[in-house]
Amino acid sequence: MSWSSSQKTLLVILLLVVLALGAYSSWTISSLTFTINTMQGTLDDLGSMLGNYTQRLEGYLTVAGSTTVLPISQACANLFMQENPGAVISITGGGSGHGISAISAGYINIGMSSKNLTIEQITDPDPDLQPVNIALDSVAIIVHSSNDWIDDLTFEEVEMIFNGTITDWNHFGGTGEIHVYTREAGSGTLECFEKFFMENSDITGAASEKTSNGEMRAAVSEDTAGIAFLSVGYIDETIKAISIEGVEPTIDNLKTGDYTVKRWLFLITKGAPTTLEQAFIDFVLDEEGQEIVVQEGYLKLEWFQ
Amino acid sequence: MIDAEKEESVAKILLWAVSLISVSSLFAIFTYIFLRGSKVINLEFLMTAPNPIFWAGGIFPQIVGSLYLVALCTAVATPLGISAAIFLSEYARNNFITKTTRFFILTLAGIPTIVIGLFGLTFLVYRLDFRVSLFSAGIALSFLTLPWTITVSEESMRAVPMEYREAALALGATKWQTTWHVVFKAAAPGIITGILLGIGKALGETTIPLMCGGSGLETFLPRSLFEPVGGLPVYTFIFATQGNVSSAVDRAFGGSLVLTLMFLVLSASALVVRNRYQKKLRK
Amino acid sequence: MKREGHRSVLEKAIEIMLFLGAASSIVIVFLIVIFMMLEAYPALNPDFLLGWTWDPKKEMFGIFQTGVSTIYVGAGAIILATVIGVPTAVFLSDFCRYNVRNIIKPSIELLVGIPTIVLGFFGLMVVVPFIRNSFGGWGFSVLAGWIVLAIMSLPHIISISEDALRAVPSSYREAALALGATKWQTVKKVLLPHAKTGITASILLAFGRVMGETMAITMVIGNPRVSWIPASIFDRAKVLTSTILLDWSYVEIPSLHYHSLFGIGVILFLIVALVDVIAVYIIKEGMWKRITEVASWWKRR
Numbered sequence: 001m002s003w004s005s006s007q008k009t010l011l012v013i014l015l016l017v018v019l020a021l022g023a024y025s026s027w028t029i030s031s032l033t034f035t036i037n038t039m040q041g042t043l044d045d046l047g048s049m050l051g052n053y054t055q056r057l058e059g060y061l062t063v064a065g066s067t068t069v070l071p072i073s074q075a076c077a078n079l080f081m082q083e084n085p086g087a088v089i090s091i092t093g094g095g096s097g098h099g100i101s102a103i104s105a106g107y108i109n110i111g112m113s114s115k116n117l118t119i120e121q122i123t124d125p126d127p128d129l130q131p132v133n134i135a136l137d138s139v140a141i142i143v144h145s146s147n148d149w150i151d152d153l154t155f156e157e158v159e160m161i162f163n164g165t166i167t168d169w170n171h172f173g174g175t176g177e178i179h180v181y182t183r184e185a186g187s188g189t190l191e192c193f194e195k196f197f198m199e200n201s202d203i204t205g206a207a208s209e210k211t212s213n214g215e216m217r218a219a220v221s222e223d224t225a226g227i228a229f230l231s232v233g234y235i236d237e238t239i240k241a242i243s244i245e246g247v248e249p250t251i252d253n254l255k256t257g258d259y260t261v262k263r264w265l266f267l268i269t270k271g272a273p274t275t276l277e278q279a280f281i282d283f284v285l286d287e288e289g290q291e292i293v294v295q296e297g298y299l300k301l302e303w304f305q
Numbered sequence: 306m307i308d309a310e311k312e313e314s315v316a317k318i319l320l321w322a323v324s325l326i327s328v329s330s331l332f333a334i335f336t337y338i339f340l341r342g343s344k345v346i347n348l349e350f351l352m353t354a355p356n357p358i359f360w361a362g363g364i365f366p367q368i369v370g371s372l373y374l375v376a377l378c379t380a381v382a383t384p385l386g387i388s389a390a391i392f393l394s395e396y397a398r399n400n401f402i403t404k405t406t407r408f409f410i411l412t413l414a415g416i417p418t419i420v421i422g423l424f425g426l427t428f429l430v431y432r433l434d435f436r437v438s439l440f441s442a443g444i445a446l447s448f449l450t451l452p453w454t455i456t457v458s459e460e461s462m463r464a465v466p467m468e469y470r471e472a473a474l475a476l477g478a479t480k481w482q483t484t485w486h487v488v489f490k491a492a493a494p495g496i497i498t499g500i501l502l503g504i505g506k507a508l509g510e511t512t513i514p515l516m517c518g519g520s521g522l523e524t525f526l527p528r529s530l531f532e533p534v535g536g537l538p539v540y541t542f543i544f545a546t547q548g549n550v551s552s553a554v555d556r557a558f559g560g561s562l563v564l565t566l567m568f569l570v571l572s573a574s575a576l577v578v579r580n581r582y583q584k585k586l587r588k
Numbered sequence: 589m590k591r592e593g594h595r596s597v598l599e600k601a602i603e604i605m606l607f608l609g610a611a612s613s614i615v616i617v618f619l620i621v622i623f624m625m626l627e628a629y630p631a632l633n634p635d636f637l638l639g640w641t642w643d644p645k646k647e648m649f650g651i652f653q654t655g656v657s658t659i660y661v662g663a664g665a666i667i668l669a670t671v672i673g674v675p676t677a678v679f680l681s682d683f684c685r686y687n688v689r690n691i692i693k694p695s696i697e698l699l700v701g702i703p704t705i706v707l708g709f710f711g712l713m714v715v716v717p718f719i720r721n722s723f724g725g726w727g728f729s730v731l732a733g734w735i736v737l738a739i740m741s742l743p744h745i746i747s748i749s750e751d752a753l754r755a756v757p758s759s760y761r762e763a764a765l766a767l768g769a770t771k772w773q774t775v776k777k778v779l780l781p782h783a784k785t786g787i788t789a790s791i792l793l794a795f796g797r798v799m800g801e802t803m804a805i806t807m808v809i810g811n812p813r814v815s816w817i818p819a820s821i822f823d824r825a826k827v828l829t830s831t832i833l834l835d836w837s838y839v840e841i842p843s844l845h846y847h848s849l850f851g852i853g854v855i856l857f858l859i860v861a862l863v864d865v866i867a868v869y870i871i872k873e874g875m876w877k878r879i880t881e882v883a884s885w886w887k888r889r
Binding site: 387409479480512516564 | 596598599602603605606607608609610612613614616617618620621623624627671672673675676678679680683684692694695696697698699700701702703704705706707708709710712713714739742743746769770771772773775796799800801802803807829832833836841849850853856857860861863864865868
């Protein structure tokens with residue numbers, strides 16, 4: 001089948017038209033979804049006015065970010081969904097960096113973070129991020145459950161292990177190389193760890209990088225030579241938590257402040273929260289939610305107010 | 306003379322040994338997964354939602370989620386791919402433009418899936434604001450399957466002998482009638498094989514659903530195209546890397562087993578179709 | 589006459605629809621490639637390509653060491669897969685009984701394209717502890733990566749190589765046997781040379797797939813925070829795809845980090861495209877002949 005030159009031109013024009021249509025339609029679709037989302041917001045507000053009489057909340061929430069806040073959100077979401085059958089909440093991890101980046105970009109509803117937002121991030125009107133404190137947390141150092149070479153470390157010793165100065169367990173009477181684990185660069189747990197434990201140096205480049213609290217715990221529970229740090233909410237029988245300068249990372253020590261490592265946990269919305277988002281945040285801040293905070297091993301707000 | 310026979314025996318032994326290693330390693334994997342995964346497989350596991358807090362529960366939303374993802378991906382990639390294949394094979398002249406096009410399509414097939422996931426994330430999820438959803442992940446998966454569908458379909462159609470077309474045209478059929486009733490029907494098994502293999506590829510994808518589709522631990526089924534969805538590969542990944550208790554590891558094996566079985570069913574169907582096709586051709 | 593006219597309108601309409609389908613597919617292909625290049629462009633500079641260190645905390649995005657590691661891991665895996673896979677293909681095509689082959693060959697073909705998460709999980713649960721218990725160290729290592737990636741490539745290489753060997757006309761075999769050659773001599777001197785283009789192409793294509801693999805490799809290779817060139821096969825490493833997997837979740841859009849991730853994507857794409865092109869050209873026997881000509885000319889110098 002051969003084409004005359006006029007048919008060829010037609011072909012080229014058609015191709016350009018397709019390209020233009022493609023570009024136009026993608027622009028239209030994105031502005032359409034934006035319109036739909038805005039309309040959704042308005043409908044939500046209308047619904048809330050009616051909802052005040054019926055107390056029924058419906059809709060879909062995507063929550064993502066810090067794996068530290070993750071267990072709290074998951075447990076709260078379960079209860080929330082039981083009490084509000086029309087609501088469905090999807091919770092993902094990814095780290096505080098992911099939570100902040102995704103909520104700034106706007107493709108999730110609520111970001112979870114254990115990392116403090118910078119002044120610019122709070123005041124910048126473009127993403128208009130609005131963080132809400134929901135709990136407090138701490139960071140503990142963990143080793144394999146059978147590791148009886150160390151029970152207690154000083155801050156300096158932790159720093160020397162993690163920056164690669166101390167490389168061998170025989171420094172503590174054991175054998176073998178120390179396997180250091182760390183978190184991805186955007187992690188809030190990493191930020192807290194570095195703030196309190198790594199005063200003058202960086203974590204060694206030889207540390208194996210993991211991307212969640214869960215992975216840190218799993219890695220150390222299988223590696224007899226491993227050492228890592230994670231949120232105290234993740235401490236369980238599969239690993240051993242180390243006391244720092246005589247103080248164990250227990251809830252009581254955190255309440256009294258003997259264990260000095262401490263940080264806030266946040267839920268972040270982009271702009272003012274919608275009805276459903278606000279309802280979820282309120283749930284976490286209420287009695288039920290704060291009980292869950294304690295159950296999961298974190299510190300509830302009222303202990304510090 | 307003796308040397309040649311010695312060489313032959315040595316070669317035979319080596320070949321046997323190496324083949325034993327390769328074949329047994331491949332089957333050992335499947336057997337291992339089967340043994341460790343079947344422990345946890347029961348009706349409850351297959352029909353309930355996961356309980357990520359306690360590393361418990363089942364994989365029902367993940368199974369359905371995987372099927373949804375694959376269905377959307379195929380629904381998009383197949384019509385586009387087949388029309389492109391028909392056009393390239395039957396209607397377009399074999400000139401520089403079509404050759405470059407085929408080349409570009411082949412290179413797209415080589416893009417690492419995580420790069421397509423990154424593209425899907427920044428373009429579909431973020432720029433076009435389709436958010437983390439079944440839609441974003443499904444479309445991104447179709448980018449993965451599309452070049453494959455086009456290539457395989459086009460090859461199947463070009464393999465149909467010219468005589469078929471000439472005979473049909475000589476009998477007075479139009480171009481489209483020829484294409485549809487003669488060429489397409491003859492190439493159909495090849496095309497179907499390609500589609501099935503593409504489905505298999507999409508089924509086993511982890512990075513794209515991870516970045517564009519959802520957490521993998523969804524406890525609900527998506528009620529619309531624009532809600533997050535969880536699939537078996539991402540479920541397995543999370544339970545495998547973050548689970549520190551045996552119930553988590555068991556479930557990861559369970560998820561792997563179900564995923565592998567689904568994949569094997571697809572793979573086997575593709576093989577059956579292809580073998581029947583080859584038998585037909587040989588006649 | 590009227591009927592014919594109606595039909596030809598329908599024909600044209602179908603043709604246009606097909607063209608639109610084809611055009612959309614092509615538009616999509618171009619869209620992805622161009623988008624990728626645009627997003628990667630700000631990062632593509634010598635600092636990126638030849639930079640020694642990838643450390644996001646220090647805003648350093650050099651991929652040289654990571655790139656070398658990737659090739660090291662990929663090449664080793666493919667060599668392992670070839671050394672095991674091609675002899676298996678030879679065995680299946682010429683040294684194996686018909687009924688045995690009819691069971692084994694389809695079973696292997698079933699495993700082509702097995703979900704890589706399953707292989708990665710297997711590597712995590714079996715290969716890594718095995719290496720750790722036998723050789724000490726982390727267990728997560730280049731060797732673990734080689735094994736897992738080789739297993740991933742085996743079905744592909746075996747299947748296509750076996751097809752290539754069987755595609756050699758049986759007259760060649762009969763002629764060789766008639767001249768008194770043993771089976772192995774036939775394979776070595778007649779079949780393998782004839783099938784080498786198909787076998788080489790399969791190896792190259794498998795290499796391309798291995799370079800782009802993310803899940804399986806990230807689960808077993810170790811991922812040190814600051815990537816390096818591994819010192820031994822028991823050393824951990826980080827490859828280019830793992831870098832994207834570990835970093836994508838927290839990059840700010842836009843930022844140099846974000847552009848560098850797309851830069852990695854472009855590099856991976858170019859490597860795989862290059863390997864595919866070479867594979868396709870080798871299949872056209874003319875190129876292979878020319879390569880051997882160049883090689884012998886080089887030897888003669």
